[in-house]
Amino acid sequence: xxxxxxxxxxxxxxxxxxxxxxxxxxxxxxxxxxxxxxxxxxxxxxxxxxxxxxxxxxxxxxxxxxxxxxxxxxxxxxxxxxxxxxxxxxxxxxxxxxxxxxxxxxxxxxxxxxxxxxxxxxxxxxxxxxxxxxxxxxxxxxxxxxxxxxxxxxxxxxxxxxxxxxxxxxxxxxxxxxxxxxxxxxxxxxxxxxxxxxxxxxxxxxxxxxxxxxxxxxxxxxxxxxxxxxxxxxxxxxxxxxxxxxxxxxxxxxxxxxxxxxxxxxxxxxxxxxxxxxxxxxxxxxxxxxxxxxxxxxxxxxxxxxxxxxxxxxxxxxxxxxxxxxxxxxxxxxxxxxxxxxxxxxxxxxxxxxxxxxxxxxxxxxxxxxxxxxxxxxxxxxxxxxxxxxxxxxxxxxxxxxxxxxxxxxxxxxxxxxxxxxxxxxxxxxxxxxxxxxxxxxxxxxxxxxxxxxxxxxxxxxxxxx
Amino acid sequence: xxxxxxxxxxxxxxxxxxxxxxxxxxxxxxxxxxxxxxxxxxxxxxxxxxxxxxxxxxxxxxxxxxxxxxxxxxxxxxxxxxxxxxxxxxxxxxxxxxxxxxxxxxxxxxxxxxxxxxxxxxxxxxxxxxxxxxxxxxxxxxxxxxxxxxxxxxxxxxxxxxxxxxxxxxxxxxxxxxxxxxxxxxxxxxxxxxxxxxxxxxxxxxxxxxxxxxxxxxxxxxx
Numbered sequence: 001x002x003x004x005x006x007x008x009x010x011x012x013x014x015x016x017x018x019x020x021x022x023x024x025x026x027x028x029x030x031x032x033x034x035x036x037x038x039x040x041x042x043x044x045x046x047x048x049x050x051x052x053x054x055x056x057x058x059x060x061x062x063x064x065x066x067x068x069x070x071x072x073x074x075x076x077x078x079x080x081x082x083x084x085x086x087x088x089x090x091x092x093x094x095x096x097x098x099x100x101x102x103x104x105x106x107x108x109x110x111x112x113x114x115x116x117x118x119x120x121x122x123x124x125x126x127x128x129x130x131x132x133x134x135x136x137x138x139x140x141x142x143x144x145x146x147x148x149x150x151x152x153x154x155x156x157x158x159x160x161x162x163x164x165x166x167x168x169x170x171x172x173x174x175x176x177x178x179x180x181x182x183x184x185x186x187x188x189x190x191x192x193x194x195x196x197x198x199x200x201x202x203x204x205x206x207x208x209x210x211x212x213x214x215x216x217x218x219x220x221x222x223x224x225x226x227x228x229x230x231x232x233x234x235x236x237x238x239x240x241x242x243x244x245x246x247x248x249x250x251x252x253x254x255x256x257x258x259x260x261x262x263x264x265x266x267x268x269x270x271x272x273x274x275x276x277x278x279x280x281x282x283x284x285x286x287x288x289x290x291x292x293x294x295x296x297x298x299x300x301x302x303x304x305x306x307x308x309x310x311x312x313x314x315x316x317x318x319x320x321x322x323x324x325x326x327x328x329x330x331x332x333x334x335x336x337x338x339x340x341x342x343x344x345x346x347x348x349x350x351x352x353x354x355x356x357x358x359x360x361x362x363x364x365x366x367x368x369x370x371x372x373x374x375x376x377x378x379x380x381x382x383x384x385x386x387x388x389x390x391x392x393x394x395x396x397x398x399x400x401x402x403x404x405x406x407x408x409x410x411x412x413x414x415x416x417x418x419x420x421x422x423x424x425x426x427x428x429x430x431x432x433x434x435x436x437x438x439x440x441x442x443x444x445x446x447x448x449x450x451x452x453x454x455x456x457x458x459x460x461x462x463x464x465x466x
Numbered sequence: 467x468x469x470x471x472x473x474x475x476x477x478x479x480x481x482x483x484x485x486x487x488x489x490x491x492x493x494x495x496x497x498x499x500x501x502x503x504x505x506x507x508x509x510x511x512x513x514x515x516x517x518x519x520x521x522x523x524x525x526x527x528x529x530x531x532x533x534x535x536x537x538x539x540x541x542x543x544x545x546x547x548x549x550x551x552x553x554x555x556x557x558x559x560x561x562x563x564x565x566x567x568x569x570x571x572x573x574x575x576x577x578x579x580x581x582x583x584x585x586x587x588x589x590x591x592x593x594x595x596x597x598x599x600x601x602x603x604x605x606x607x608x609x610x611x612x613x614x615x616x617x618x619x620x621x622x623x624x625x626x627x628x629x630x631x632x633x634x635x636x637x638x639x640x641x642x643x644x645x646x647x648x649x650x651x652x653x654x655x656x657x658x659x660x661x662x663x664x665x666x667x668x669x670x671x672x673x674x675x676x677x678x679x680x681x682x683x684x685x686x687x688x689x
Contacts, residue, residue, distance in 0.1 A: 038598070039567070042591065045600035052600055053526025115524035120559055148473035156470045164473065165480045172484070181621050183614055187520070189621055194554030195501045198562055203492045247480060251487030260536040261562060262551035264500045267491055274487070333538055337566040409540050417543055421569045426596045 009081045011368035013094040015457070017074035018361055020102055022450050024066025025354075027109070029443050031059040036439050040432040049113040057124045058112045063349065064122055064212065065133075066105045071357040072166070072216040073101065073140060078364050079159050079223050080144060084151030088143050097139040104132040116186045120201045122208050123177050127188045130178045137174070141167050158239045162219035165247050169211045177204035195262055203254035210250045213353050214316075218285055220360045221313060225292060228305040228363045234291035242284030249278045256327035259336060268329075275324040282320035289313040304379050308359030311387065315351030319344070334409070339428065340401025343394040350390040350442060358382070358449055365453055371462055374455035382448040389442025393435055400431035505552040507685040510624040511677060513615040513631040514638040514665065518674025520618070521605065521667050522561070530599070532563035533572040533678065546573035546679065553682055558622055568599060573679040580642075581649035583672045588656040606656040606668035638673060639665045 038044045038052045045051045077094065081087055088094050108125050116126045125133065144167050148160065156164075177200055180188040192200050222239065226232055233239060255263060255271035289310065293299060299306040322344055326335055335341060366373045373379065407427065410418035469476045495501045511519060522528070535541055537548040549572050554560055578586075585592065588606070590599035616631040626634070642653060643663050657666055 038600070040598065042598045042600055048525075048604060051525065051602075053529050056529045057526055115526075117523060117526055118559065119523045119526070119528050119561060121564060145473060145477070151473075154471050156473060156476070160473075161470070161476065161480075164477050165484070168477050168481045169484050172481070172488070183618055183621060187614070189618070190559045192496075192558065193502070194557045194560055195551045196496050197558060197560040198554075199492055199495060199501065201560070203488065244483065248483045248486065251484050252491055253487075255491065257564065258562075260538070261534045262549050262554070264495065264498070267495060270491055333536065337532060337564070339565075342565070408544070411540060411543075417540060421544070422594055422597065425567065425598065429596075429598075 008087050010077070010088045010091045010094065013088065013091065013098060014074050014078045014364065014368055016095075016098045017070045017077065017101075018365060018453075020098070021067050021070035021074060021357070021361075022453065024062055024070060024105060025446060026450060028059055028062035028067055029439075029446060031055055031062060033436065033439050033443060035059055036432065036436045040429040040436070048115070054113060054115055054117070057117055058109050060122060061108055061112060061124060062105070064208075065108065067357075068212050068353065070101065070105075071361075072212065073097070075220050075224075075357070075360050075364065076140075076144070076163050076216065078368070079219060080147045080163065083153060083157050083160055083223070084147050085153050086147060086150050089146035089150055090143050093139055094143055097136055097143070100132065100136045100139065104129055104136060107132075111186070118178075118180070118188065118190065120177065120190065120197075121205050123174070123201070123204060126186055127178070127180055127182050128185060130174070130180075133174060134171075137167075137171055141171070157223070158233070158236075158243065159219040159223040161243055162215050162222070165243075166211050166215045166219070169207065169215075169247070173204050173207050173211065177201060195264075198258055198261065199255065199263055199267065202257040203251070206254035206257055207250055209348075213348055214250075215247070217316075217353055217356050220356050221285070221289065221309065224305075224356075224360045224363050225289060225309045228309070228359070229293065229296065229299055229303060231292050231296055234288050234294065238284050238288050242281040242288070245281035245284070246278070249274045249281065253278060253327070256324075256332070259327065259329055259332040272327050272329070275327040279320060279324055283317060286313050286317040286320075304376050304383070305359050305362060307383055308355045308362075311383075312352050312355035312359070315347055315355070315390075319348045319352060322347070334405045335401060338401035338404045338408075339397045339431070340405065343397030343401060346397065347390065347394045350386065350393065354386065354446075355383075358386075361453060365456055369457050369459075369461060371456055371459045374452050374459065378448055378452040382445050382452065385445025385448065386442050389438050389440075389445055392438035393442065396431050396434045396438060400428045400435075403431075404428060501551070502555065503550075503552040504555055505550075505681075505685065507688075508552055508555055508681045510556045510619075510622070511674070512634045512638070513612070513619055513626065514610075514635055514670050515674045515677045516618055516622070516624075517610055517612065517615060517667075518670035518672070519561075521671045522674060523559075525602070527571075528561045528563045530563075530565065530567035532566050532570045533560075534562040535570055535572050541570075545570045547682060547686055550682065553679075556622065556624070571675065571678055573682075575676045575678040575680040576683065579649055580647075580672055580676065581652035583675060584649060584652040584656050584668065587668060587672070602668070602671075603656055605671060606666045607658055607661070608667040609661055610665040610667050610670050612665070635665065638669070642669050 035052055035055045108129050117124045179191045182188045190197055252274035253271045255267045256275050259268055325331055362373060362379055404424050407419045407424040412418050534549045535545045542548055588603040589601050590597040612635050616628050619626045619631055654662060
């Protein structure tokens with residue numbers, strides 16, 4: 001970026017969100033380990049606020065909204081400024097955004113511990129915090145569009161399209177799904193009932209995953225992969241087609257979470273069709289990523305960042321094949337409600353999302369603090385630990401899911417059920433123990449990551465002459 | 467070139483693109499009769515059952531228990547008649563869940579006596595040694611807060627008057643505190659002395675569990 005000195009950019013905010021992300025990542029994973037242990041040893045349900053039912057939502061919200069959103073805000077603020085070549089137009093608003101964000105997430109965690117839970121998945125926060133989330137989203141959007149309007153670069157690069165689509169879509173999803181009537185400050189009821197509530201919720205639930213765990217992560221991928229490898233994205237045309245097809249098709253597919261429920265059958269069938277279609281634009285980005293490295297695959301050995309991006313997009317590719325297949329009625333009848341789905345989700349979050357955010361931070365943090373990364377060796381250790389941890393974790397859950405699905409369906413020759421429910425559960429405990437161990441390995445990898453970044457920013461700045 | 471140099475147009479176009487699927491599969495169905503069928507057999511929750519449902523939500527029971535039986539042979543064998551849309555007409559929010567760490571509960575009502583639930587909630591491991599369900603005995607140590615019961619049922623549109631709500635609460639209190647209550651012994655075992663003449667959170671959640679699927683059983687009986 002010749003001609004613009006980094007001092008003009010607001011990188012304090014990037015750093016603030018990046019370290020917020022790290023903080024919520026560690027908290028969310030500790031809670032995750034706690035509930036993973038509870039799954040085979042209920043003795044850890046020590047008090048009401050440490051019981052599985054309350055903790056599971058602290059885990060999902062802490063990582064999805066705490067770690068995920070903070071990572072997205074950090075990288076978006078960075079990408080926006082670099083790609084438009086203008087500093088943030090409202091730096092003090094961004095600063096307030098950072099404070100409000102951490103306040104809302106902290107209060108969110110406390111309120112979930114206390115049992116203030118609307119039970120709508122990934123929208124569990126009660127209404128005052130929903131208002132907080134909407135306000136902080138607007139604060140973010142003002143800077144996004146402010147930067148874009150004032151930009152000095154005529155064309156908006158792919159990453160910016162994904163950031164725009166996320167900004168618009170999350171706002172619509174969040175507001176529509178969280179329309180509720182307050183009873184008290186801490187309790188409300190949704191305005192939708194029964195089947196409609198289920199349909200609205202999974203339209204939200206599926207797309208919040210899409211527009212937090214896919215769309216902005218693709219924005220990072222399209223920006224940081226070329227930056228850290230020095231190779232341009234293989235095909236601009238492919239990225240255009242993939243973008244529009246992805247954001248169009250995503251919104252039709254929520255009902256594949258409601259297969260074989262009382263939801264009208266046509267909505268389920270439409271969801272299956274669009275889920276299968278989604279493989280195309282998803283793989284558009286996968287192919288674009290792989291072809292970007294064409295002729296330069298030696299970077300997988302020589303460039304530690306290439307590994308993160310390529311393995312990350314590989315898990316994205318697997319995820320987007322597995323997802324639509326799980327949506328098919330016959331397979332869904334077998335897999336739904338089992339641990340298979342838990343394995344599926346965690347390949348996306350522990351593989352794709354965390355690998356891409358990690359690599360983006362590794363690229364970004366030394367540049368904004370004008371230092372070198374503290375240790376590439378530690379970054380490699382981090383990579384291998386989270387790779388092995390994640391693979392062991394997810395494969396264990398897939399096997400557990402297949403076993404449980406088969407046991408639920410098994411019948412004796414006379415047509416009666418072969419196993420009572422408790423047998424199907426207790427037979428999974430060995431898998432749950434292994435899953436916990438895999439989680440510990442993964443967590444150690446994340447601690448290495450955090451240590452590496454903390455040590456990086458504690459070094460003395462060495463201004464880069466280049 | 468084109469829209470990639472017009473951020474506002476780009477944002478508006480993105481919104482239109484994502485709204486197409488949303489309108490067809492979510493907004494339009496909101497107003498279709500097939501998503502909101504009613505049945506004279508399905509009655510709203512009483513004030514006490516609703517309080518129990520709110521405790522079920524507070525404790526996040528939906529994280530491990532589903533409430534929808536799918537029309538699959540082994541599932542109907544295991545749980546009972548598959549779930550129908552009209553059963554959920556009063557459910558705000560729906561509690562279908564997404565993972566079965568524990569069994570489905572949509573047909574749990576009437577399956578076991580109240581005494582079974584008092585014992586099981588107090589100590590799931592006492593009943594099933596290897597169960598991983600958290601114990602909920604402490605719910606019996608909390609007096610049921612009915613301050614907002616009327617407000618809740620009126621927001622939910624159950625059509626009860628203040629007096630109806632008061633009556634439902636005192637009636638249920640009368641049922642569980644009566645010496646003739648069939649589950650008296652187990653209730654007394656889990657409920658502290660000073661709350662035995664009161665309604666507890668445990669009483670309410672059990673009342674809720676006993677309601678699940680009962681209307682449908684009545685409906686099936688008429689067929």
